[in-house]
Every structure is written in structure tokens, then in C-alpha cells.
Amino acid sequence: MNVIEVILTRRSIRKYSNKEIPTKIIANLLEAGMYAPSARNLQAWQFVVINNRGLLNELAEIHPYGKMLKQAPLAILVCGDKMKDESEGYLSLNCAAATQNIMLAAHSLGLGSVWLGVYPKENRIEPISTLLKLPEYILPMALISLGYPDEILPKPERFSREKIHYNDQWYK
Numbered sequence: 001m002n003v004i005e006v007i008l009t010r011r012s013i014r015k016y017s018n019k020e021i022p023t024k025i026i027a028n029l030l031e032a033g034m035y036a037p038s039a040r041n042l043q044a045w046q047f048v049v050i051n052n053r054g055l056l057n058e059l060a061e062i063h064p065y066g067k068m069l070k071q072a073p074l075a076i077l078v079c080g081d082k083m084k085d086e087s088e089g090y091l092s093l094n095c096a097a098a099t100q101n102i103m104l105a106a107h108s109l110g111l112g113s114v115w116l117g118v119y120p121k122e123n124r125i126e127p128i129s130t131l132l133k134l135p136e137y138i139l140p141m142a143l144i145s146l147g148y149p150d151e152i153l154p155k156p157e158r159f160s161r162e163k164i165h166y167n168d169q170w171y172k
Contacts (some may be wrong), residue, residue: 006108009155013112014068016147021051021074025109029076029146032105036097044084044091045098046138048077055131062127063143066116074146076102077132080119080139088139092119095141102144112149118142 001009030047038044050056051074060069069075078099080091099115106113118124119141128140165171 001108003104006104010104010107011112011153011155012114013147013149013151013153014114014145015150016068016071016073016112017150019073019148021111021146021148025111026074028109029102029105029111033076033078033098033102036094036101038094038097039085039087039090042085042090042094044081045095046079046081047098048079048132048134050075050077050132058131059128059143062131063116063118063124066143066145068114068145069116069143072145072147076144076146077118077128077140078102078142078144079134080141082137082139088119091139092141095119099142099144106144106146110148111146112151114145116143116145 026049030049033045033047034043050059056069056072056075059075060066063069078095080088080095082091085091085094103113103115118128119139125140128143129138134140162171
């Protein structure tokens with residue numbers, strides 16, 4: 001698949017087979033995340049790989065949209081490192097880029113994924129930080145549920161010319 005095809009065909013997959021994800025593929029996903037662009041190239045992110053069934057089940061209960069984690073063999077928590085960059089705004093943007101890279105890489109490798117937002121919801125940040133024993137300077141931003149797809153979703157039409165504007169012209 002070329003990169004445009006990967007972008008256009010990626011879907012949020014919430015049903016997974018029970019097949020485990022090999023360590024090599026997990027390493028590929030993490031490397032893709034670390035190659036995301038970041039403000040001032042600070043790369044102020046940390047990644048928590050979660051493959052413990054008990055923790056995945058607990059995360060499914062903590063996150064209001066995370067029920068698929070009970071079936072997922074893997075999740076990656078993308079976190080901002082406040083010791084490397086104190087600006088939460090840039091941390092969230094940088095971690096969003098890393099999250100997208102991981103999800104696109106996952107799709108290109110035959111995996112399905114779902115982006116579960118954590119930041120800026122305090123009712124998600126605090127319990128996830130506690131469960132995973134994150135240091136105080138680590139801010140959880142996004143939780144990615146991953147697994148081999150057990151569903152195929154069609155490509156919806158999302159392109160809209162009405163959302164495109166040029167220069168100083170705002171078209172209605």
C-alpha cells in the first residue's frame with residue numbers, strides 16, 4: 001500500500017481476532033511514533049506498551065469508549081514528557097502526530113486500531129496515570145487500541161470542497 005492509500009483506507013477498528021502481535025511489529029509501531037514531527041524537535045514523548053490482559057481490562061473500564069480493549073491484545077499509551085517540554089499545548093500536538101504515525105503504520109502492517117483520547121480529560125488522565133504508575137511529569141495523551149482486525153469497514157466519503165479555502169478568501 002502506498003502512503004495515500006494507507007491514509008484513505010484506515011478505519012477505527014474495534015473488533016480483533018485473538019492473534020498476538022509479534023514483538024518486531026510492536027517495535028515498528030513505536031519507531032513510527034518516534035519519527036513523528038515535533039515542535040522544536042524536542043521529541044518530548046514517552047510510550048507505554050500494554051499487553052497485560054488485566055491492565056487492558058482495567059483500562060476498558062476506566063475509559064468510557066474503551067470497551068474494545070477487553071478484546072485487544074495490545075494498547076500503546078502515548079504520553080507527553082513535561083520534563084522535556086512544559087507546554088501542554090505542544091505536548092498534545094506532538095503526541096497527536098506520534099499517535100497518527102502509529103495508527104497509519106499499524107494499518108500498513110495489517111493491524112486495526114482505535115484512537116482513544118485521554119488528554120485533556122482529567123477523569124481519564126488521573127485514573128490511567130494511577131493504574132500505570134506514571135511519574136508525575138508524564139502526561140497521558142492518547143491510548144491506542146491495537147489488534148488484527150476481525151471486521152472490515154468501508155471507506156466513507158470525507159472529502160469536501162466546502163472545507164477548502166485559499167489565501168484570504170473564505171468561501172461559504
